[in-house]
């Protein structure tokens with residue numbers, strides 16, 4: 001019987017290298033969730049002790065998430081995850097534009113102008129498809145700034161050049177989920193803040209980054225980034241499948257607004273109503289606390305293991321592999337290896353389907369696994385190379401022994417395909 005389909009001990013042999021798709025729960029996180037499920041089941045809005053205890057766990061968790069990001073607890077809103085967070089922030093951009101029309105004088109632009117968004121052509125679908133929808137429905141105009149094939153990310157000057165009087169928001173992912181390449185978000189936001197000081201008769205440009213793939217892998221600090229909004233996704237850093245958004249100085253009446261997407265019982269200060277998922281929020285808080293306490297250890301371990309993986313692949317395959325995330329001197333998150341197998345005429349999916357142990361993907365889990373990654377193609381990586389790519393994303397628990405087994409598994413898979421051809 002194929003090892004992949006063997007008994008449950010086959011589960012123990014699986015080598016999980018798809019942590020950018022999702023991560024397992026840390027034990028401490030499971031314990032926080034389980035404890036809250038049994039002890040904090042009350043409605044957090046109830047005034048009796050059962051409710052008060054549940055509310056206390058939520059506020060403690062909010063503090064942990066805020067501390068992870070260098071934010072205030074009052075800046076954090078819990079939600080169902082990254083897709084909801086990105087949608088809420090982008091829709092806030094539209095409403096912000098229209099609520100500031102009064103300050104738009106005719107000299108700067110037409111009164112009936114659409115809000116303008118700037119983003120990159122590397123974004124996750126939870127940003128890309130929202131903005132494509134805005135454009136198709138005439139809700140907003142959007143500039144998808146092409147990333148440079150020389151750096152693997154957008155260039156600061158290209159983003160700045162896309163700004164127009166009607167620009168209301170810039171949304172850029174902090175790190176790409178497929179190549180791991182980190183975008184120059186801090187530099188871009190610094191430049192835009194300078195531009196904002198001179199924007200008198202047009203809306204200020206709001207600044208959002210989707211930090212889903214960066215949190216838990218590199219230090220993420222909202223003050224350092226200069227973000228107005230930031231998206232948090234629990235299941236990317238060993239937490240549960242809920243999320244949160246950071247909104248700078250939320251509720252202080254300052255310039256960064258937040259508009260609810262739906263209405264109800266007033267939870268989350270009316271920004272995100274619905275009876276809170278206390279247990280999952282407890283888990284998110286614990287996952288965040290672990291990141292705050294261990295980010296340097298996590299970062300160093302993942303970097304060491306990923307680099308060992310790439311060394312082993314190069315040693316085993318030589319010029320038969322190329323690394324798609326190694327572009328120029330661009331920085332990457334420490335856990336991601338995007339590699340194409342050039343010595344065999346098959347797709348990355350075929351290599352993975354012939355593996356007995358390796359659990360990985362050719363790119364974003366939410367994208368079809370039967371076509372070359374649009375992200376790699378957007379970086380002008382040749383189709384013949386992009387179609388052969390697989391994404392290997394190591395985790396906190398990945399060991400060198402795992403990597404040795406994974407490289408051997410890949411070697412056997414490639415050899416099996418070569419012998420078939």
Ligand SMILES: O=C(O)CC[SeH]
Nearest residue numbers: 020021177364365366
């Ligand atoms: O697999 C990914 O890169 C994202 C899935 Se939400």
